[in-house]
Amino acid sequence: MGYGRLGSSESFRSVAEPASNPSNSSKKRKLMVLGLIAFIFLLASGVAAAILVRIRTRGSGVSVPIINKAPTQAISRACGKTRYPDLCVNSLVDFPGAMEAGERDLVHISVNMTLQRIGQALYGASSFTNLPMEGRMRAAYEDCLELLDDSVDQLGQSLTAIAPPASAAGGAGSTDDVLTWLSAALTNQDTCEEGLADVNSTVKDEVVGQMKDLMELVSNCLAIFATTSAGQDFAGVPIQHRRLMAEGEVFPLEKDGFPEWMSREERRLLQVPAAAIQADIVVSKDGNGTHKTIAEAVEAAPEKSNRRTVIYVKAGWYDENVKVGRKKTNLMFIGDGKGKTVIQGSRFKSETYTTFHTATFAATGAGFIARDMTFENRAGPAKHQAVALRIGADHAVVYHCNVIGYQDTLYVHSQRQFYREVDVYGTVDFIFGNAAVVFQKCNLFARKPMSSQKNTITAQNRKDPNQNTGISIHNCQILPASDLVPVKSSYPTYLGRPWKLYSRTVYLLSYMGDHINPAGWLEWDGNFALDTLYYGEYMNSGPGAAVGKRVRWPGYRVITSTVEASKFTVGQFIFGSSWLPSTGVAFVAGLTV
Numbered sequence: 198m199g200y201g202r203l204g205s206s207e208s209f210r211s212v213a214e215p216a217s218n219p220s221n222s223s224k225k226r227k228l229m230v231l232g233l234i235a236f237i238f239l240l241a242s243g244v245a246a247a248i249l250v251r252i253r254t255r256g257s258g259v260s261v262p263i264i265n266k267a268p269t270q271a272i273s274r275a276c277g278k279t280r281y282p283d284l285c286v287n288s289l290v291d292f293p294g295a296m297e298a299g300e301r302d303l304v305h306i307s308v309n310m311t312l313q314r315i316g317q318a319l320y321g322a323s324s325f326t327n328l329p330m331e332g333r334m335r336a337a338y339e340d341c342l343e344l345l346d347d348s349v350d351q352l353g354q355s356l357t358a359i360a361p362p363a364s365a366a367g368g369a370g371s372t373d374d375v376l377t378w379l380s381a382a383l384t385n386q387d388t389c390e391e392g393l394a395d396v397n398s399t400v401k402d403e404v405v406g407q408m409k410d411l412m413e414l415v416s417n418c419l420a421i422f423a424t425t426s427a428g429q430d431f432a433g434v435p436i437q438h439r440r441l442m443a444e445g446e447v448f449p450l451e452k453d454g455f456p457e458w459m460s461r462e463e464r465r466l467l468q469v470p471a472a473a474i475q476a477d478i479v480v481s482k483d484g485n486g487t488h489k490t491i492a493e494a495v496e497a498a499p500e501k502s503n504r505r506t507v508i509y510v511k512a513g514w515y516d517e518n519v520k521v522g523r524k525k526t527n528l529m530f531i532g533d534g535k536g537k538t539v540i541q542g543s544r545f546k547s548e549t550y551t552t553f554h555t556a557t558f559a560a561t562g563a564g565f566i567a568r569d570m571t572f573e574n575r576a577g578p579a580k581h582q583a584v585a586l587r588i589g590a591d592h593a594v595v596y597h598c599n600v601i602g603y604q605d606t607l608y609v610h611s612q613r614q615f616y617r618e619v620d621v622y623g624t625v626d627f628i629f630g631n632a633a634v635v636f637q638k639c640n641l642f643a644r645k646p647m648s649s650q651k652n653t654i655t656a657q658n659r660k661d662p663n664q665n666t667g668i669s670i671h672n673c674q675i676l677p678a679s680d681l682v683p684v685k686s687s688y689p690t691y692l693g694r695p696w697k698l699y700s701r702t703v704y705l706l707s708y709m710g711d712h713i714n715p716a717g718w719l720e721w722d723g724n725f726a727l728d729t730l731y732y733g734e735y736m737n738s739g740p741g742a743a744v745g746k747r748v749r750w751p752g753y754r755v756i757t758s759t760v761e762a763s764k765f766t767v768g769q770f771i772f773g774s775s776w777l778p779s780t781g782v783a784f785v786a787g788l789t790v
Contacts, residue, residue, distance in 0.1 A: 532570030713741030
């Protein structure tokens with residue numbers, strides 16, 4: 198969209214990974230992609246066949262040949278709900294089964310068609326692996342392959358979840374699951390395009406050509422699903438198919454502060470000292486474990502496991518960049534405490550790295566949990582974008598940890614995430630991304646920035662009104678770090694600014710220090726997004742919480758309704774009541790603190 202996230206002299210935000218050498222690993226990736234594409238088309242074709250059979254067996258049971266390619270009323274109605282209706286119509290009229298489908302069947306068909314199109318793009322883009330590329334282009338390209346691969350997985354899950362129950366594909370999955378996966382797939386496309394926008398290359402033109410219309414197709418897919426699903430509440434906050442929490446209701450807690458329905462083993466896992474836990478894998482720099490590095494431990498962990506794998510990382514300073522890939526599911530990392538188990542890196546956005554892969558620690562495997570450790574990027578304020586922790590894992594939990602950096606400290610990239618008793622330190626946009634994320638009982642510390650910079654705590658990048666994403670900060674403390682305290686009058690600190698058009702951030706029942714600028718929120722670029730964003734404050738306290746001099750933007754509101762505020766709690770915004778219990782982390786589902 199042409200909007201960069203600027204600190205002082207920062208350039209356009211890019212999202213990519215370090216340059217790599219296209220050797221045997223490239224050939225291996227290509228073979229893997231070919232196998233993946235074959236699987237995609239088998240899955241998509243199977244579901245399409247099931248849907249088509251269901252459609253054609255209705256009524257007389259006779260399939261009438263399609264002659265007129267003008268859209269049916271069902272296609273016109275479904276596409277009329279999207280942001281790109283012409284593309285929607287043109288992409289559906291030639292797709293098998295669409296001209297005979299009812300409006301509900303078009304939900305399945307639109308996901309199927311989009312999955313096949315993303316699979317084709319991944320296959321096409323992978324063919325450029327061996328072409329010469331400069332560092333930044335190679336980084337952006339490798340990111341796009343990774344993100345396209347993630348999108349294939351998310352669209353595949355969605356297709357299986359919404360398949361007719363009677364079909365072989367299944368039909369398992371909830372509405373909020375599908376909204377999460379489709380929202381994440383859209384974010385992936387946005388992230389890929391952000392990275393490519395920062396480079397000039399003939400290869401870039403080829404990659405962009407392969408991805409033509411992908412973002413719009415995913416957006417249309419999301420719109421058709423979201424608007425066809427009954428019970429939609431207000432833009433992108435689905436509340437259907439769940440037992441809603443009554444005002445002020447919380448799940449019962451035992452004396453130890455953890456939910457009463459936690460198993461004895463889960464309770465023990467969160468409470469006992471790390472050294473007393475029977476871990477599956479032990480990391481120790483001195484060799485008194487199963488592995489000396491965290492990366493080796495991740496490599497040794499099982500793939501696609503439904504069982505919790507515990508990795509105990511003993512106290513020490515680990516100088517490494519760690520990646521928990523999508524196939525590494527249900528990994529739990531336990532350290533010896535904040536400041537004791539420290540994972541540190543120093544990558545920053547440069548000709549070698551773009552923001553997405555500057556992360557000291559990155560996790561995309563579903564069910565990721567981290568407890569009692571520190572994630573730090575030591576690049577410093579002058580290096581600008583430098584991520585300490587990036588998470589794109591669904592049902593991710595970070596508990597009792599430190600996340601330390603300056604600009605872009607914590608990248609809440611996508612899917613559903615929960616942070617409890619976490620201390621986050623940073624300067625410019627130091628919590629950013631497009632996850633559906635709740636921070637509860639956390640401390641958010643603004644640090645002293647560079648002389649020409651302003652502090653912004655959040656930069657949320659929701660790009661589509663149907664995405665179920667946003668940042669909710671509930672019962673937290675918004676404080677100045679020790680280095681900012683003596684100079685806080687010289688460096689204004691703001692609650693957030695809108696990175697993308699439908700940016701959404703709320704602060705609920707939190708304490709705000711006097712370093713917060715009275716206006717509260719900062720513009721991104723002139724009037725951009727001021728009438729489409731959703732920024733809210735509900736019953737916050739402290740010298741920085743006064744709302745009398747807040748911005749007067751159309752999208753900003755002082756929330757006075759408990760019903761509205763409750764939509765951004767754990768129970769309703771990330772539906773944590775259904776998945777957080779199994780993690781063993783204490784949480785409050787409703788507004789009550």
